[in-house]
Amino acid sequence: MNAQAPALRDPRLNRPEPFTPPLGDGGFFQRDRSIHPPAHAPGYKSSVLRSPRQSLLSLENSISEITGPVFGHNDLGPLDNDLIRNYAKDGDPVGERIIVHGRVLDETGRGVPNTLVEFWQANAGGRYRHKKDTYLAPIDPNFGGCGRALTDDTGYYYFRTVKPGPYPWRNYVNSWRPAHIHFSVFGSGFAQRLITQMYFEGDPLIPVCPILTTIPDKDALDRLVAPLDLNASTPFDSLAYRFDIVLRGQRSTYFENRTAGN
Amino acid sequence: MPQPLNYLKETASQTAGPYVHIGLIPAMAGFDIFEKNFSNVLVTPNTKGERITLEGKVLDGTGTPLRDVLLEIWQANANGRYNHPADRSAGALEEEFRGWGRAGSDFDSSLVTFETIKPGAITDKTGRKCAPHINVWIVARGINIGLNTRLYFSDEEAANAADPVLNLIEQPARRATLIAKRTERAGKIVYSFTINLQGPEETVFFDV
Secondary structure, three states: OOOOHHHHOOHHHHOOOOOOOOOOOOOEOOOOHHHOOOOOOOOOHHHOOOOOOOOOEEOOOOHHHHOOOOOOHHHOOOOOOEOOOOOOOOOOOOOOEEEEEEEEEEOOOOEOOOOEEEEEOOOOOOOOOOOOOOOOOOOOOOOOOEEEEEOOOOOEEEEEEEOOOOEEEOOOOOEEEOOEEEEEEOOOOHHHOEEEEEEEOOOOOHHHOOOHHHOOOHHHHHOOEEOEOHHHOEOOOEEEEEOOEEEOOEOOOOOOOOOOOO | OOOOOOOOOOOOOOOOOOOHHHHHOHHHHOOOOOOOOOOOEOOOOOOOOOEEEEEEEEEOOOOOEOOOOEEEEEOOOOOOOOOOOOOOOOOOOOOOOOOEEEEEOOOOOOOEEEEEEOOOOEEOOOOOEEOOOEEEEEEOOOOOOOEEEEEEEOOOHHHHHHOOOHHHOOOHHHHHHHEEEEEEEOOEEEEEEEEEOOOOOOOOOEEO
16 A cells, blocks of 8 residues: 555545535625726716726725625614605505515625615606705605615515606706616625616616716626516516626635635 | 636626715605614714714815715724624624714715724734724715725824735825824814815725
């Protein structure tokens, strides 16, 4: 018997436990900034004075970035994911009743469980309930326009609302936002924090919107457009749109003090 | 052809827009909707540590303060421990201290304020001591993807001089953009900060 043979074996095979990568406390996948809008996007005029001119300083993730706030069901109220009822005063809001649902995933395809998703939008006429919005379309007395949900164990979320209307804004003389819902998502670490906007399939304002077209990557833009999802609609009640959100993937930590990742 | 790498791609960021308050701070938009609201007050009467007020402004490339900006902060407790399962460091956890808060700038004064405690020093995963700091995330109309920066403390000169992140900043003069200045006002400790989005005094922003 060759006495040296055992030394050639992969040391991992001698581990007492099977080698299973923990879903550990590694850093996040580097953000691919080529799919995100650049800070300075002159077609969206207010970005011109609000964009850094210096380079961002790349920071290897430490415990400060890998961690982030944890939320629970006691942070939310029972109607928080129902925009049809959570501000109703004397009836339902006016507009197309819709369900928006989907999963929060990370780049490895794993669902992001128990994470907070917040959303806000204009009413069916494109008017926001905000003291700074002066658009002439009226406020809907039964519509607030915001809600929030925690994802379940698989990363799934859903809420009910009315489809928002397009609205004009001061960029070019005749700029109109496509119908959209704003989303805020946390993930498990502060470096995954993301705010984005969901658009609706088939909206002809999408290709001419100076905010949406700040995104340089056609596929990344398409991923913000929620398809109609008849499978999830409720007959004689609500249509449904599906919107999956992908946050940065997280590297597992196989060995302490090694940054090789996997 | 090798096998394809089937990673998903991150969802693209979009600006939070001028009406971000509707979703994230409805009271600032002018209405009341949720039973429980998030706020800029991180402390309860039981929170351990030195009570501090963070107070500052965010300026655009002309030096004009943003009146529609929203900031979130994320920090460790007074023992240098983050309230998150991935932090297994030795400092004692305080269940009541989440370590996170959000604030909008005042529509008139443009001031952003937080009531919190001064965080303890943190040891990073390679064992290096990090100076006490607060992680800051900034969104607003005109900001296409949230900006990450940090606030350090002016009375932590020795720790700041040894901080591994501050020392990554090539130009020493730019490190000063991350130091909040300690003052005392009516018996309260106030750390003042200015975040310059653009220009000669531009704040250091991180790709975290």
